[in-house]
Structures are given as structure tokens and as C-alpha cells.
Amino acid sequence: MARFLLFSIVIISTFGLGSWAYKINYESRAASQRVKGLENAILLANQEIKILKAEWATLNNPERLRKLVEYYFLELRLSPINPDDFISFSQIQWDKDKEQAHTASVGESLAAIEYDR
Amino acid sequence: MIDSNKKNFTEYPRTRARLVLFTLFVVIGFLSIGTKITFLASKKSQKNKHYSEAEKIPSRLNILDRNGYILATNLQGVSVYVRPAEIQEKSLVAQQLKNIFPDLKKAVLLDKLNDGRKFFWLKNLVSPKQEKALFDLGQPGVYFGKREYRFYPNGNLASHIIGFTKVNELGVNYAKIMGISGVEKAFEKKLSVKVLPESENNAIELSVDLPVQAEVENVLKEWQKRMGAKAGGVVIMDIHSGEILALASSPDFDANKERDPVREKKDTSVYFNRVVQGVYEMGSTFKLFAVAQGLESNLFDVDTLIDTTAFRISSRKIEDKYKFNRKSSIYEIIVKSSNVGSARLALMVGEKGLKDIFSTLGLLEPVGLELAEANLTSPIIPKDWRDITLATTSYGYGISVSLLHLAKAYAILGNGGFSIEPTILKKNLDVQMRSRVLKKKTSDEILKLLEAVVADQRGTARILGSKHYRIGGKTGTAEKIATDRPGYQKDKVISNFVGLFPLKEPKYVIAALLDEPENSFLKEPCRYSSCTVVPMIKKLIERTGPMMNVIPAQSGAKF
Known part of the structure; x- marks a missing residue:
């Protein structure tokens, strides 16, 4: 009886471990394939990103932009940045009325919030 | 039962041996499988690592x-x-x-x-x-x-x-x-x-700023065409970190086309980098160096009067193209660019002094830029430093350097006297250890002289006066050596200019040269730097200054 039990345990555990090892092996191969697939997908995506970035860089080539600016000058009136474009803070023309109106509206909104409370 | 088993084993030793052998086999089998699994699962195993x-x-x-x-x-x-x-x-x-x-x-x-x-x-x-x-x-x-x-x-x-x-x-x-x-x-x-x-x-x-580079190349090509120059070069560098923001050499090439095998005979001069590889006699842009050495060693100050009448060294006459007073201050010598004055200063400074300042400013060795072209480009230095050599090198003849050498030298003169090395890589200035090689006072005096060349109505670069920026710099025009006979060619020159801006707190050095330019838009054709390179520099600074966030002087420059 004991011998039967012993053999049964050995046989069952051998088959059990065997099928477990087979399952693990199978799963790990499948995972490995999946990883390979993902890696390739990442590489392809990276290559696409690279191409798009290169295309973007080509489209933004300063020489190309300069030609476009010249071509569309009548419509866009774009001109190179000039030292005259810099002005000091005190030179900014403030629209006093608008500024006051804005302050007033902010004040009113604040008052309304206070009222709601 | 147990007793009977014991009895069987003792009675049948072969059965016992078989059982033990079988058990051993099973155990070894499991152990080896276990070891293999552990090995496969371990991160150190590189065999399992695969790349696509x-x-x-x-x-x-x-x-x-x-x-x-x-x-x-x-x-x-x-x-x-x-x-x-x-x-x-x-x-x-x-x-x-x-x-x-x-x-x-x-x-x-x-x-x-x-x-x-x-x-x-x-x-x-x-x-x-x-x-x-x-x-x-x-x-x-x-x-x-x-x-x-x-x-x-x-x-x-x-x-x-x-x-x-x-x-x-x-x-x-x-x-x-x-x-x-x-x-x-x-x-x-x-x-x-x-x-x-x-x-x-x-x-x-890289340290290069593409929009600035594009503008520099555009202006350089336009000006090269206008002045009918054979070639040209421009470099803009941060004088504190040595970072090169723009480096343009014309003619240039499209690197995309270089991968194709060469079919037709190509003009190889397009590959020659005029800023880094080209060494030229630079002319008057060298005049500042003897002055810097004299100021550094307290030999004179900018108001010291120097004899500016023509004189001879051996058989060679040192003279100026324009008339100078009998005695001129160093200020005037630089502003009006006197060869005689510079030669006298060089003789005062002496061989050791001149060599010292050239060495301090890195003019006697290749520039330490990362590019291989720079490391292979050595300046051409006189072998024998006689008096005539001292005199001619003081106004930029007899010694040939690259435009990058000049830019580096002026950067050291303008940054308060700190040693720098030009770099093409983006750097963090904070981590840079700088060592002082010139006194702050010398640097300040030099900056004043450079500003005077532009601001003084007699200055050779007076047309550079900008209402937006305070600029300082020095012009240089050197005749090219004749190839078919000894001596120089009067009608072929290298015109150059090195400047610093904004002068309130100098940040950038700009150096430019045109090879064989001629301004034919004037009454008489002019080849001097003041009428060929200087107008280009003005345009370059006004175009690139705003792009480099150089805020124009609010009160306007004093020109």
C-alpha cells in the first residue's frame, strides 16, 4: 500500500511538474514573442516619429520660410525682427478707459461673489 | 508491513539498489530542471536577451x-x-x-x-x-x-x-x-x-543658434555678392563661455548631396572653412595687441604721445597712407589706424612682450575648438623676430591666423581678461572655471578704444554707429601676397572686422572677413574694410541682435 502510495505520489508529481514546466515554457515563449512584437512596433513607431520630426525640420528650414515670407509678403506683411521692435515699459500706450473698465468689472465680480456668500 | 518491507530490502539488495538509483535519477533530474529554470529566470542571463x-x-x-x-x-x-x-x-x-x-x-x-x-x-x-x-x-x-x-x-x-x-x-x-x-x-x-x-x-x-546662423549666412552671401568677393566668413561667439552661436563660411555645400558618388569634377573649395581653416594676414585688427601688452605692463596709457612720422627699419620704410600729426596719442593711433604708431608701440613692447600677448590670446597655436579642422590649423608665425618683424606683425603682416583666432583674442580682451576656449557644444556657463590672463583695467581700456573706433568721427568704423546698439571693434585690411612675384598685390585684399557688442555689458564677439572684396557703389572703388565688411557687420548686428535677445540701449547709443 505504502509502495503504491509512494509511486502514485512520484508519478503524479512528475506529471504535474512536467505539465507545469511545459506551461511555463509555453507562456514564456509566447511572452517572448509578444515582447519581440512590441519592440518591433516601438521601433517602427520611433522611425515614424523620426521621419515626422525630420519632415517638420525640413518644413521649418529657415531658407524655405524666408522664401515663403517673400512670396506671401503682400498678404502677410511679415518682416524680420528689428531692434525698433523693442520698446520700454513706459512707452507702452495704455488705454486708460479700458483699463479702468476692466478694473471696475473685476471689482463688480468680486462684489457679486461677496454678495452670494 | 514495514517489517516485511525491511525484510524484502534486506533480502533483495538488487531491488534496493535499483530503487535508490531511480530515486537519485529523479532527484538529479528535478535539480537540473530547477537549476535551468533559475538560470533562465535570472536577470544576469544575457542569452535570453534578444534584439530585433x-x-x-x-x-x-x-x-x-x-x-x-x-x-x-x-x-x-x-x-x-x-x-x-x-x-x-x-x-x-x-x-x-x-x-x-x-x-x-x-x-x-x-x-x-x-x-x-x-x-x-x-x-x-x-x-x-x-x-x-x-x-x-x-x-x-x-x-x-x-x-x-x-x-x-x-x-x-x-x-x-x-x-x-x-x-x-x-x-x-x-x-x-x-x-x-x-x-x-x-x-x-x-x-x-x-x-x-x-x-x-x-x-x-551644439551651441549654434539655427535662426541666427540662417540670418548670418543670408547676410554674408548677400554681401559677398554685392562686394564681388571670392569668399567670406563670419563667426559670432559668446565672449564669456566661448560658445559659437553662428559660424558661416561661403561658399558652402549641401551635405545631403555628398552621399552620392562624385560624377563630375567638383569645386573642392566649397569644403574649405574660411573661418576655421583659412589663415590670413589680417592687417590692422592686430594693432590692438601691442597696445594691450603695453597697458598690461604699464608701459604707457591711452593718452601717451607716440611719434607717428614715417621711419625706416633696415631698408624698409614704415609709413601711413593718411597723414598723421608728428605726435599722436595711442587713442588716435587706434582710432585712425596708424601703421607707424603701431610699429613704434611694438618696438617699445619688444619681442618678449609681443610674443607674450600673442601667446596669452592664443594666437601662436591652433584654436582648441572641437572640430578637427581647427586642431589641424596652425597659425603661420615668423621664425625670426627682428625689429622689422615686430613692426610688421604689430599691424598684422608677417603673421597669419584664422578668423576664429582673432575672435578668440578679442573675446579675451573684451570679457574682462579671462581665458576662454571656443566651443561648438552647448555649455553651462556656471560650471566653467575661468582663469584670468589680463587685468580688468586693460580690458576696460581696450573696450574704450574699440568703442572709439566706431564712435569717434575720425574712426575707421564710424559708419557702424547704430542708434540701437553700442558697438566697438577694429577694422583690418591686408593686401594678399602675390603668387607670381615677391611682394603684395595692391588690388587684392582680405578685409576683416572684429567687434564686440553690446558694449554696456559685452556679451558677443563678431568677426567677419571678405576675400578680395570691392565696393563699386561708391564714387571710387573701395576695398578697405570700412567700406566693405563694416556695412555688413552693421546689418548683421541689427538683424541678429534682437534674435539673441540683446535689448537695444533705451536712451539710444550716443551716435
Whole structure:
């Protein structure tokens, strides 16, 4: 009886471990394939990103932009940045009325919030 | 039961031995499986690590400008190769291939198909359209090989900085690219990688500012054309960190076209970097150096009066083109650019003094820029430092340096007297250790003199006066050495200018030269720097200043 039990345990555990090892092996191969697939997908995506970035860089080539600016000058009136474009803070023309109106509206909104409370 | 088993085992020793052997076998089996599983699961095991095919292909890092704009990148391409043995109707295939690639010759193709070779490259790089056409042929014996190729999105822009590449090693599925010049060559080891880096930031970041570079190249080309100059060069550098923001040399080349094999005879002068590789006698831009040495060693100050009447050293007469007073101050010598005055100053400073200042400013050795071209470019220094040599070198004859040498020297003079080394890489200034090589006072005095050249109504660069920026600088015009006879050519000059701006707190040095310019828009043709290079510098500063966030002086410069 004991011998039967012993053999049964050995046989069952051998088959059990065997099928477990087979399952693990199978799963790990499948995972490995999946990883390979993902890696390739990442590489392809990276290559696409690279191409798009290169295309973007080509489209933004300063020489190309300069030609476009010249071509569309009548419509866009774009001109190179000039030292005259810099002005000091005190030179900014403030629209006093608008500024006051804005302050007033902010004040009113604040008052309304206070009222709601 | 147990007793009977015991009895059996003792009675049947062979059975016992078999059982023990079997158990041992099972245990060893399990142990070996366990060990293998543990080994496979362990992170250290490299055998299990796999890369996809593309990852094994040698690649190359991107080159970016200081803002992150792409200057050079690697893209996937396809090359085509042929195995003639697999092709049956060779004549038909040759015709089909000719239809797709009109530049190929049918007779040459047929020869290659019939001469018994096993393999030949049809095309190194084909367009997607051509690839599809080939694929649609469905012709056995025509194969595609993946390969990477170098792409420069900005064409000619910054070509002298970036350099170009060639295919060094061509496999069926890869092409190993090698840098031939510029950054591509200088950083070859860092740029060429086996496995694509995971981090996108893994690129080489240059100090160059692409929009500034574009503007500089545009203005340089325009001015070169206007002045009928053979060639030209401009460099803009940060005087504190040594970072080069723009470096333009004209004529230039499109690095994208360099990958094709050379068919027609090409003008190789386009590869010559006028800023880094070209060494020239610079003329009056050298006058400041003897003055700097004299100020540094307290030999004189800017108001010291010097005899400016013509004199002879051996048989050679030192004289000025314009009339000077009998005695002129050093201020006047620099502002009006007197050769006689400079020669007298050099003789006062002496051989040791002049050599010291040249050495301090790095004019006696190659510039330590990362580019290989810079390391290979040595200045041409006089062998024998006699009095006449001292006199001529003081106004820029008899010694030849590159424009980058001049820019570096002026940067040291203008940055408070700190030693710097030009660099093409983006740097963090905070980590840079700078060592002082000149007194602050010398630097301040030099800046005043440089400003006077522009601000004084007698100054040679007075037309540079800008209502927006305070600029200082020195002009230089040197006749070129005649090739067919001893002496110089009167009608062929190198005109140059080196300036610093904004003078309130000097930040940038700008150096430019034009090779054989002539301004024919004036009443009389003029070749001097003041009428050829200086107007270009004015345009360059007013265009690039705002791009480099140089705020114009609020009260306006005093011109």
C-alpha cells in the first residue's frame, strides 16, 4: 500500500511538474514573442516619429520660410525682427478707459461673489 | 508491513539498489530542471536577451542646435542589390530596371548581369516610389536591403559646422556611416552607436543658434555678392563661455548631396572653412595687441604721445597712407589706424612682450575648438623676430591666423581678461572655471578704444554707429601676397572686422572677413574694410541682435 502510495505520489508529481514546466515554457515563449512584437512596433513607431520630426525640420528650414515670407509678403506683411521692435515699459500706450473698465468689472465680480456668500 | 518491507530490502539488495538509483535519477533530474529554470529566470542571463534585427543595425545620433532644432538625423532607407544567377530574361530585366532608374545604362547593366558575378549593388538609396515600382516587377533576383542614411533637413545651412558623412561599410542590411568633416567627424565616436539609444535626448547639442546662423549666412552671401568677393566668413561667439552661436563660411555645400558618388569634377573649395581653416594676414585688427601688452605692463596709457612720422627699419620704410600729426596719442593711433604708431608701440613692447600677448590670446597655436579642422590649423608665425618683424606683425603682416583666432583674442580682451576656449557644444556657463590672463583695467581700456573706433568721427568704423546698439571693434585690411612675384598685390585684399557688442555689458564677439572684396557703389572703388565688411557687420548686428535677445540701449547709443 505504502509502495503504491509512494509511486502514485512520484508519478503524479512528475506529471504535474512536467505539465507545469511545459506551461511555463509555453507562456514564456509566447511572452517572448509578444515582447519581440512590441519592440518591433516601438521601433517602427520611433522611425515614424523620426521621419515626422525630420519632415517638420525640413518644413521649418529657415531658407524655405524666408522664401515663403517673400512670396506671401503682400498678404502677410511679415518682416524680420528689428531692434525698433523693442520698446520700454513706459512707452507702452495704455488705454486708460479700458483699463479702468476692466478694473471696475473685476471689482463688480468680486462684489457679486461677496454678495452670494 | 514495514517489517516485511525491511525484510524484502534486506533480502533483495538488487531491488534496493535499483530503487535508490531511480530515486537519485529523479532527484538529479528535478535539480537540473530547477537549476535551468533559475538560470533562465535570472536577470544576469544575457542569452535570453534578444534584439530585433533593426536594433543591431549601426545607427547615428542626431545633431541638434541649442534650441533643439534638428541639424542632422538618421532615416531608414532601402538599397537594392541583384543576384544575376536568379534572373532568366536578363535583357528584359535590364530594360525594366532602366525604366525605373533612367540614370542607369542598359549596356552596363547587361554586362553586370552577364559577366558571371554573383552579386552587385544596383542602387544605394532608392525613393519609396522606385521601391514600389521594383516591388511590383515581382522579379526574382532583385533584393531590397534596409539601411540608414544621414539626412540634413536644412540643406546648406551650417554645412561647415555639421560637416558631412560617407558610407564606410555597406552590408546587405545596413550601412555604416562615417563622418568626414565638421561635427560629424569630430564626434565620430559619440555619434556612431550600435544600439539605438532609448532616451530621445541622447543627441549632440551644439551651441549654434539655427535662426541666427540662417540670418548670418543670408547676410554674408548677400554681401559677398554685392562686394564681388571670392569668399567670406563670419563667426559670432559668446565672449564669456566661448560658445559659437553662428559660424558661416561661403561658399558652402549641401551635405545631403555628398552621399552620392562624385560624377563630375567638383569645386573642392566649397569644403574649405574660411573661418576655421583659412589663415590670413589680417592687417590692422592686430594693432590692438601691442597696445594691450603695453597697458598690461604699464608701459604707457591711452593718452601717451607716440611719434607717428614715417621711419625706416633696415631698408624698409614704415609709413601711413593718411597723414598723421608728428605726435599722436595711442587713442588716435587706434582710432585712425596708424601703421607707424603701431610699429613704434611694438618696438617699445619688444619681442618678449609681443610674443607674450600673442601667446596669452592664443594666437601662436591652433584654436582648441572641437572640430578637427581647427586642431589641424596652425597659425603661420615668423621664425625670426627682428625689429622689422615686430613692426610688421604689430599691424598684422608677417603673421597669419584664422578668423576664429582673432575672435578668440578679442573675446579675451573684451570679457574682462579671462581665458576662454571656443566651443561648438552647448555649455553651462556656471560650471566653467575661468582663469584670468589680463587685468580688468586693460580690458576696460581696450573696450574704450574699440568703442572709439566706431564712435569717434575720425574712426575707421564710424559708419557702424547704430542708434540701437553700442558697438566697438577694429577694422583690418591686408593686401594678399602675390603668387607670381615677391611682394603684395595692391588690388587684392582680405578685409576683416572684429567687434564686440553690446558694449554696456559685452556679451558677443563678431568677426567677419571678405576675400578680395570691392565696393563699386561708391564714387571710387573701395576695398578697405570700412567700406566693405563694416556695412555688413552693421546689418548683421541689427538683424541678429534682437534674435539673441540683446535689448537695444533705451536712451539710444550716443551716435
